[in-house]
Amino acid sequence: MTTKINMLAIDLAKGSFQVCAVGPEGTVQYNRSLSRTRLATLLAEQPACVVTMEACAKSYHWGRVAQRHGHEVRLVPAAYVKPFVKRQKNNRADAEAIAKAAMRPTMRFVAV
Numbered sequence: 001m002t003t004k005i006n007m008l009a010i011d012l013a014k015g016s017f018q019v020c021a022v023g024p025e026g027t028v029q030y031n032r033s034l035s036r037t038r039l040a041t042l043l044a045e046q047p048a049c050v051v052t053m054e055a056c057a058k059s060y061h062w063g064r065v066a067q068r069h070g071h072e073v074r075l076v077p078a079a080y081v082k083p084f085v086k087r088q089k090n091n092r093a094d095a096e097a098i099a100k101a102a103m104r105p106t107m108r109f110v111a112v
Helices: 036-045 057-068 078-084 091-102
Strands: 007-011 016-022 028-035 050-054 072-076
Touching (some): 007 036, 007 091, 016 036, 028 036, 028 091, 036 057, 050 057, 050 091, 072 078, 072 091, 078 091
Antiparallel strands (some): 007 016, 016 028
16 A cells, blocks of 8 residues: 655755655655655655755755656745744754645745
């Protein structure tokens, strides 16, 4: 049985990226750390979905990579993500906060 992924929320870092996959009901399917090459492979293999990231210099590059594979890219300003971090600041919590922020109906996004 394969799970349907509606959104991939990605917290960008230097060496590895934290990817939080969200299902149709808004539930977290998985939240794992991936290398650069594994993230590129995931974006290529994943059926079209919404890919969200915190807006920063690297997010524009990865946004274009995701768009090439048919994904809808949403970049969330960092100031809008901060209120959604529930616990201590780490990559895992940040990826989940990006997903929660992007699901808000009135959220404003930055163009890629």
